[in-house]
Amino acid sequence: MVKNKLVFGVFSALISSHVFANDFYFIGNYSQNNFRVGDYGGSAHYRVHQSNNLIILKDSDTSLGVGIGYHMNDNFSFEVAYNDIGESDTFTTVTDRSSDGSIVYGKATFNKISKWHSLEGSFVAAFPLTNSIRFYGRFGSAKITKEYRTEGDYIYSGTISRSRALAGVGTSYTFNQRILFRFEYDRYLKADEDYLYSTLSTGVTYNF
Secondary structure (H helix, E strand, O other): OHHHHHHHHHHHHHHHOHHHHHHEEEEEEEEEEEEEEEEEEEEEEEOOOOOOEEEEEEEEEEEEEEEEEEEOOOOEEEEEEEEEEEEEEEEEEEEEEOOOOOOEEEEEEEEEEEEEEEEEEEEEEEEEOOOOEEEEEEEEEEEEEEEEEEEEOOOOEEEEEEEEEEEEEEEEEEOOOOEEEEEEEEEEOOOOOOEEEEEEEEEEEEEO
């Protein structure tokens, strides 16, 4: 208990200090996410071979994101954020048949539900256009996590994570010394066909 109070006291002192106030800021985003992901579905034939076909899922979803940023100087900052991406469904039919295909032993269907989210770190470079409007670019890395489960004849679940580079551009408007509004487009770059998504977001930052 004493240790927790000490940690809380130190954290409160940092927030109220002049140094911390000049350096750190809170981030809140509302995003429209458009994502395209490769997943395995369609049909699979057993006893002959297993043939899972790579299909492309396209969907869009809205979400909220939160993060914290650190001002390195007037033009450069570093940000860490958590973002929700959305949800996808894959419907699969599995047929169990004889080697010549003439006898069907059974058929099973299941729906795979996947949820996606990311943890991101990025550098931001901002350049003034007017006294209150800035243009900025972003480059960094995102760890994208897929949590999946199935419903139907086959029941299983799991988690897969991949790292991807991200890049984005945006504009910001300074409302006052503490509050800044942002409008931004980000794209998460693919290294294969598994993950590809982009976000169009509006957000606000609050300087401590």
